[in-house]
Each structure stands twice: as structure tokens, then as C-alpha cells.
Amino acid sequence: METNNTLKHPSGSEYQLVVGEGTYVLRDDFHLATPPPHPSEAPPPNLNPLATTPAPPTSGIKLSIVVISPRKVTPHLYSVNTRTSERSNLATYSIKESEKESRESHETLGDEVQFPPYSNGTYGKAPAFGAENMLLTPIAGKDALKRKKPKNNIIKSNSSYVSRVIPHEAMAKRLQERNPEGLFAFANINRAFQWLDITTNNMFKAEHLTKILFTKAHVLCHDVNDLTKSTSHLDVIMGTSTADIIWYEPHSQKYARLNKNVLWILFQTETSAENIKGMINASPISSIRWIPGSENLFLASHTDGTLLVYDKEREDAAFAPEENGTSTPEKNGDTGDIRHLHINKSVNSKNQKSNPVASWKISNQRINAFAFSPDSRHLAVVSEDGSLRVIDYLKEVLVDLYTSYYGGLMCVCWSPDGKYVLTGGQDDLVTIWSLAERQIVARCPGHHSWVTAVAFDPWRCDERNYRFGSVGEDCRLLLWDFNVGMLHRPKAASVRQRGSMSSHLPLTRNRTESQATARIRSNSSLTTNSAEGEETIEHAVESRTRTAELPPVMSKLVDPDPLCWIGFEEDCIITSCDE
Numbered sequence: 001m002e003t004n005n006t007l008k009h010p011s012g013s014e015y016q017l018v019v020g021e022g023t024y025v026l027r028d029d030f031h032l033a034t035p036p037p038h039p040s041e042a043p044p045p046n047l048n049p050l051a052t053t054p055a056p057p058t059s060g061i062k063l064s065i066v067v068i069s070p071r072k073v074t075p076h077l078y079s080v081n082t083r084t085s086e087r088s089n090l091a092t093y094s095i096k097e098s099e100k101e102s103r104e105s106h107e108t109l110g111d112e113v114q115f116p117p118y119s120n121g122t123y124g125k126a127p128a129f130g131a132e133n134m135l136l137t138p139i140a141g142k143d144a145l146k147r148k149k150p151k152n153n154i155i156k157s158n159s160s161y162v163s164r165v166i167p168h169e170a171m172a173k174r175l176q177e178r179n180p181e182g183l184f185a186f187a188n189i190n191r192a193f194q195w196l197d198i199t200t201n202n203m204f205k206a207e208h209l210t211k212i213l214f215t216k217a218h219v220l221c222h223d224v225n226d227l228t229k230s231t232s233h234l235d236v237i238m239g240t241s242t243a244d245i246i247w248y249e250p251h252s253q254k255y256a257r258l259n260k261n262v263l264w265i266l267f268q269t270e271t272s273a274e275n276i277k278g279m280i281n282a283s284p285i286s287s288i289r290w291i292p293g294s295e296n297l298f299l300a301s302h303t304d305g306t307l308l309v310y311d312k313e314r315e316d317a318a319f320a321p322e323e324n325g326t327s328t329p330e331k332n333g334d335t336g337d338i339r340h341l342h343i344n345k346s347v348n349s350k351n352q353k354s355n356p357v358a359s360w361k362i363s364n365q366r367i368n369a370f371a372f373s374p375d376s377r378h379l380a381v382v383s384e385d386g387s388l389r390v391i392d393y394l395k396e397v398l399v400d401l402y403t404s405y406y407g408g409l410m411c412v413c414w415s416p417d418g419k420y421v422l423t424g425g426q427d428d429l430v431t432i433w434s435l436a437e438r439q440i441v442a443r444c445p446g447h448h449s450w451v452t453a454v455a456f457d458p459w460r461c462d463e464r465n466y467r468f469g470s471v472g473e474d475c476r477l478l479l480w481d482f483n484v485g486m487l488h489r490p491k492a493a494s495v496r497q498r499g500s501m502s503s504h505l506p507l508t509r510n511r512t513e514s515q516a517t518a519r520i521r522s523n524s525s526l527t528t529n530s531a532e533g534e535e536t537i538e539h540a541v542e543s544r545t546r547t548a549e550l551p552p553v554m555s556k557l558v559d560p561d562p563l564c565w566i567g568f569e570e571d572c573i574i575t576s577c578d579e
Contacts, residue, residue, distance in 0.1 A: 060564035239285025305363035424451025
């Protein structure tokens, strides 16, 4: 039986977050209806409480927040665009307290003021992914400027893959009357996918615009294309537990399936499990993202440790690694973990008639998350083997490999200026990595269980000050303030004499030397544009006694269920939980 979303507005001190800039008050408490299992997959009664029953993987409630017309805001600190950085063509930002404050002549590039959030378009232009392969160039035609949509109507579909589609009865009217500066939210909850309008003062915000129920597939991840969004068009991709990928356009209610299951082998066991084979890759999809600057290409990570680039408009075909791929990657001891990137199919391949566009094997264990850098040149990938890999995905080269303190890494994100990467993992730590200096900067203790999501607050970040947040399975939201000035204070003397938060960071940070580093030291920095023959640097794990620690500025138990997602908007913080 289907249930409806509910919206509450609880009040009281237990629903407030007190931070340096003021107090956050809980504005909306959504309960998104979790769909029951489909009748065809109802599990049999299990009389043994210790028995385990195979079930589709789930990922909790993952959100995508979309603003069609970005709001013009005036931040507290004005960020003046400077082009003095040589790092990956990134712009750096100087901070002034008001628009009238003067600047050094070499810092100023006119009167243009850059407002957060920082989008990919505000940084140095990177070449398009696959630009050197003419086979990937879109064919110009009379409909070249028209947004292409999927072919199949999901409401009228007779596919058994889709169980039910429930559009709001007044969806067209709501879309016509809504504020274009308001917030759309897309949410995946097990086998349901919802499209919501959560604009402030919207009296119907608890009511979905569209709700899709799949038969057996659980939606694990999704993404919205920022490049193609408009008031009448949105390109959404979803990754599922059955390895299918759904390309969905919500305004027209059209959809298409990629990596489509072509073989369903049913075999009888005590639990009547299923063996589902995907055409290209049969393993569930753990994360999916549109490639920055591309209308058609997106990247999906599969739980078998493979990264695949798909084109939403290309047909699928049975895939086998190409013979001209890279040599066999190195192995790590007896674990069989792949330590370096292995190219099964290059983006420069001459065989581009069908998906995948590219295929990279980076691990034999699950990839948990990945994130594109703001300059659209690098990819940070975290996996169950405890590795953070930084890949120059334009050149298909793994350039840095870091390892967690212990356990797998669960989540990753970049700072708005691309200088730092955050990871969270099974060691209950948030870790700050410097990509310019290619080393760990600080570990951030504060969680009491696995860290499941990290994100920067772009409205409170500038060239030297960073605000970021994290959530975890301990049901807590933590906020952190990080200032690069902390990195230049003596460590040993400060720890012995004062023990203050800012003194726990070393005066100088020399690159960690190890046998691996000495063996494959790179001749060029990650953030320079040198590159031919760039080699991987494999970094040893830094001891906790030698690594700075950064405490949170706020820690709050915000939900009785484990948290799995965090996002920042100009006027609010949004979190979601597993249940």
C-alpha cells in the first residue's frame, strides 16, 4: 500500500544549530514515503532471526537540488576573480569586506564580482572529454540546437521494469506558476524516484510532481545535467541495483534504458534469488555523474571496481576489453587489488559505434563515490579498498593514489577552488588532502561511526577560509571551519605549550617519502599542464602522530536514523537519512 509524503515543522532548542555566524532553525522536516516491496519480490517468512536473506542493495535517500534560474545573491564577502594561479588554470579568489575596498593592481581583473556558488564555468576552460576523437563529435543537422529527449513514454510504458508512474494531477499548472528561482529536488528511495518542488512558501512542497515506482530495481544514485537544464527540459540519469541506467526527462515523461538487462536466469533456492546479467556490465551502479560540459556523456561507477563512460544517445552492445588496452596493472600483495588504472577501452578508441565510450578498471573492490574537480580536469575516486585515486580523466592517467588510515573510504568532494579534496570513511574520520602539495593536510575526528557524506559550503568559502560539513551513520551533522593560515604555525611547540585547535598543524609540510614514492615519483605536479608521461605517485599512510587534527565547530544529533547525504544552499543546510 502506497503512503504519502509528510511535512512537519518542529520547533524547540533541540531543532537548532548554533554556529559562529548565527543559529540555524529546522524549517522543514520531510518524511518521503518509502515504497513497500513489490508483490512479486515479497520475501518468504524467515523463522531464523540470524539468517541472512539476499536483498537489493540500497543507498538511503540521495538528493539532487536543481535551480533553473540561479539566484542573484550578495554574499558577506565579495570574491574578486583573479587569474594569477598557475594551478590547472584555476582562478583564485581574493576577499574584501566591501565592494569599495581597493585591491592591488595585479589582483584585479576589472569590476566583475564572482558570486558563489562557484560553477564549473567560472574556472579555466578545460578541453572537452574526448575532444581529440572525431568519432565523438556530434553530427550537426537541422535539429542540432533542439534538445533531444528519450523516445519512450514512461507513463504509457508496458515494460515490466517500471511498476507504476504517479504524476501530480496539477503538475502542468504547478510548473507554470512556480518561481524559476525556486528549488527542485530529485530523490531516490529504494525502488522509488521522486521529483519534488521544495521552493520556500510552496504549500504543495510535500506533494511530489512525479513519482516513479520500479518493479524490482532500487535506484542507488542519480544526477541532473546542469548544462541542458531549462524551464522546459531536464536531463536526469539514474543508476540502479540491477545495473540498468535510466535516462529520464521529467517534463515530457520520456525515458530510455541503457546497459539494459537482456538475460534473466531464475533458479530455485531457499530464497528464490535472481541472477541478472547486464549487457555491458552486470554489477550495480554505486555512483553516476554527467561529465562536466557534456550534453550526452556521463560516468558511472560499478560495484566491481569499473568506471564506464556512456553516451545517452548511443545504443548498447556486448562489450569485451579491447586488445590494445594498457598493460596488466600491478597487484597489491595477496589481496588482488588493482593499484593503478587499467584502460579496457580508451575514449580515443576508433570503435565508438556503441556504448561504452570508455572503460577503466581501477579496483577489484566496490567504488563508493567519485567527484569531478571544479576545473573539469581531474576525477577523485574513493573505494572500498581504502584508496583515494586522483585521475586526469582527460588523459586517462592515474596521477595520485592515497590510502585511508584504515577501512574503506565512503565519500569524496572537492573544495570550490579545487585546492583540496575531502574524504570520509570507515575510520570515522573526515580527511583533508592537498592536491597542490600532494599530501594529507589534516584528519578531522568527531564522528562516532562511518562518515557517509561530505560537502563544502560554497557561500562560506574563499581563498583562505573554508566551511564544510559531514554526516555519518552516527546520525550526526558536523560543521568544520578550516583556515589555511593554520598550516603555518609551529606544531611541536604549540602542542606542548598551548594545545589550541589552530596549533595542531605543522609549520612545513614535506612530501611523505616511501619506497613506493621513490620508485614512481612524478616529474610534474598534478596541477600543472605538463603532462606527457606523467606517472603515478603512490603515497604512504601518514602516522596520526605526525598529522594535524581539526576539531568540528559544531556537532549535532539531527535524526534518529543514520544520515547519508548533505548539501548546502544559500540560506539552509539539507540532510537526508538512510530510512
